[in-house]
Amino acid sequence: MSRTQNLHRKFMSGVEERNKGEPEFIQAVHEFSDTVIPFIEEHPQYREESILERMTEPDRIIIFRVCWEDDEGNICTNRAWRVQFNNSIGPYKGGLRFHPSVNQSILKFLGFEQTFKNSLTTLPMGGAKGGSNFDPKGKSDREVMRFCQSMMTELARHIGEHTDVPAGDIGVGAREISYLFGRYKQITNRFTGAITGKGLSFGGSLVRTEATGYGCVYFAQEMLNHKGDALEGKRCLVSGSGNVAIYTIEKARALGAKVVSASDSGGYIYDPDGIDEEKLAWLKDLKETRRGRIQEYAEHFNCEFHGGQRPWALPADVAFPCATQNEISEHDAKTLLANGISVVCEGANMPTELAGAYRFTKAGILYAPSKAANAGGVAVSGLEQSQNALRLSWTREEVDAKLREIMRKIHTQCVTWGSTPGDPIIDYVKGANIAGFLKVADAMVAYGCV
């Protein structure tokens, strides 16, 4: 075992000891420190200042009870969190997730990843994440409204445009953001950009809805172009059918790729002809308006539905995992590679298990980790904050051009820090981790012991 591998093992045993019962958080730190520790060994000032030890401890975690009344008048109780991970380079920023699986480990991993993702965007944003084990599925709009209002009654004390700026994530879309912002504005009596993803008539930014998916496809395009290849004509797999998946499908299609799958927690559809414009419009209506299930797509368009499965056994050139964490196992990674996958671009946060991610890196394919590939969403959130502060709105073309430029810059940073002289293969995991680390680490060094 090499010296740095030994250091990594020692460091991780401390992290595991301090974060018992938090497997997702430990996984995220493991992946990050694996590439950052060798870098720190070459730059001892970060070791002398214990930067990695400090970075892996959140600034604070706020945990609170959320009580709300359902339509039958029953009092329901949920647990909510805000993990304010690191505000070294800007006010805390990151989404809110509503899903029954939400727990402290998942929110800590997301807040940790967000810190470096936000650093990569080049915008001044710290890292945070929040959410609740509340399940919006099957709830009426009024129930969701009462939950959001109750949650914000507490959350409002901890956020603000210069403090912490939440946004959406799984289970939190336009409807939830509107309810949350409405209550925030009422309580504080201030109309500020303290939340992003707002509606266009009340401070939202054009392209924010599309930004994560579009940005993810722009990143895949950057990687392919860098190798002299293009997305056009490529056969793509997408998982999920929520915000990120839908706009990944839309942009991939617009750039001439063929997307043959989509999924939800019930299973996946396989559409060998590709999801075209008309089918996508139908899918958007199904998911964004009718809140239906992906199985209905297969019934409506007469294609295959595979219940309880993920689409990774289908042969393809490019995979865009866009549903949730750990949705690509090591076995799935092996299957994808055996079937000739050449690009994996992560729309979801940490969708690949550690062992699967190592397989992609070892195979030398174009593998874009989530903190680089899905940063377009938070980047346009940052642009929404800028527009709110300026009290004006930019056009769709302006925001889209800025998003493209940000994704291009993230790609350049990954190439700078992920290249090895004499080796044409770029390690995007290493590149994203080191580039994301540097800006935060330099700020922490400058602040001294705080």
Ligand code: NDP
């Ligand atoms: P949505 O709630 O809009 O959609 C989530 C999709 O993933 C749904 O199709 C959902 O299916 C599926 N899904 C969620 N949990 C599971 C699960 N445990 N097993 C199987 N399928 C699941 O969320 P988003 O599209 O916003 O988020 C998707 C991913 O992208 C997440 O990892 C999120 O953190 C990440 N992300 C989101 C950003 C954003 O701007 N929204 C920005 C950057 C990253 P079902 O409806 O059946 O639950």
Ligand code: 2IT
């Ligand atoms: O994971 C993410 O980057 C998001 N859910 C978006 C966060 C944001 O503040 O827009």
